[in-house]
Amino acid sequence: MLELNQIYQADCFDFLNQVQDNSIHLAILDPPYNLNKADWDTFDSPDQFFKFTFRWVDTLIPKLKDNGSLYIFNTPHNSAYIMLYLKEKGLNFQNWITWDKRDGLGGAKRRYSNGQETILFFTKNNNHTFNYNAVRLPYESTSRIKHAEIKGILKNGKRWYPNPEGKLCGEVWHITSARHKNKINGKTPKMPHLTPKPLEMIERIILASSNEGDIVLDCFAGSGTTAQAALKLGRKFLCCDSNPKYVELAKQNIKKTLNNYES
Ligand SMILES: C[S@@+](CC[C@H](N)C(=O)[O-])C[C@H]1O[C@@H](n2cnc3c(N)ncnc32)[C@H](O)[C@@H]1O
Numbered sequence: 001m002l003e004l005n006q007i008y009q010a011d012c013f014d015f016l017n018q019v020q021d022n023s024i025h026l027a028i029l030d031p032p033y034n035l036n037k038a039d040w041d042t043f044d045s046p047d048q049f050f051k052f053t054f055r056w057v058d059t060l061i062p063k064l065k066d067n068g069s070l071y072i073f074n075t076p077h078n079s080a081y082i083m084l085y086l087k088e089k090g091l092n093f094q095n096w097i098t099w100d101k102r103d104g105l106g107g108a109k110r111r112y113s114n115g116q117e118t119i120l121f122f123t124k125n126n127n128h129t130f131n132y133n134a135v136r137l138p139y140e141s142t143s144r145i146k147h148a149e150i151k152g153i154l155k156n157g158k159r160w161y162p163n164p165e166g167k168l169c170g171e172v173w174h175i176t177s178a179r180h181k182n183k184i185n186g187k188t189p190k191m192p193h194l195t196p197k198p199l200e201m202i203e204r205i206i207l208a209s210s211n212e213g214d215i216v217l218d219c220f221a222g223s224g225t226t227a228q229a230a231l232k233l234g235r236k237f238l239c240c241d242s243n244p245k246y247v248e249l250a251k252q253n254i255k256k257t258l259n260n261y262e263s
Helices: 014-016 046-063 076-087 142-151 199-209 225-232 244-262
Strands: 007-009 022-029 064-076 092-100 116-123 151-154 158-160 172-174 215-217 236-241
Touching: 014 046, 022 046, 022 199, 046 064, 046 092, 064 076, 064 092, 064 199, 076 092, 076 116, 116 236, 142 151, 158 215, 199 225, 215 244, 225 236, 225 244
Parallel strands: 007 236, 022 064, 022 215, 092 172, 215 236
Antiparallel strands: 064 116, 092 116, 151 158
8 A cells, every 4th residue: 555645666557556546636647758868768669659658548547536637748749649549548638738838849940849748638527626716827918907807898798807816727838847947048957857847837737636635646756846746735645756866856855845834
């Protein structure tokens, strides 16, 4: 039986096989993308990559509660295949989220430069948690909104007034990548993890798709971003990563989060 609020050093399959069926409220998966960025991101062929991906998807699905949600990161190209697989498995499609990273992955000269990743949001049934008020964002057209606050705007015969908490969160997320944020004079210094996800992005997912006390699973934990966000927001986490170096890093990051919230 796995203990909650722990990061395990384990292969995702061994770890998932120990998770109780029907116990996870939210799964956030930021797996290998097959971009050859590291050993853990390198596969002999696309076929081998998708075999691995579909195998962990199959192992994960029974672990989710019936009203559970899952978010899967990948490239738009790989996500197209993963999306079809999830639909084939009977999961419910909710959103194809585009993460605009405010950063380029390369200097393409024969096509448009790649600066986005995809986050597939699926649920097991349609009774899932979705706290849309918890993830509102500031309105962008401030002068129009200021006017609307006073007089409202006529929409389909009804007066619409802006929500004081901001607009509903859309499917395109403009969030600066950690790589871009850390740049000094245009160069990214070596980071302790190659591909950490921005904390604010994982917090958004957790706020929208879980409630306090819920269990959030991440079996590709890396630097522990999911665990940190879960702790900060009063959720429980169950995480693993196969790389002992990253597990140590994640544990240190969790300790820092705990110190911040205890002091
Ligand atoms: C894209 S990174 C995750 C980064 C993480 N979201 C963060 O914010 O730091 C993917 C992680 O999956 C881990 N990984 C790769 N293959 C794995 C496997 N079979 N089982 C468990 N972890 C694996 C890698 O060590 C790597 O840290």
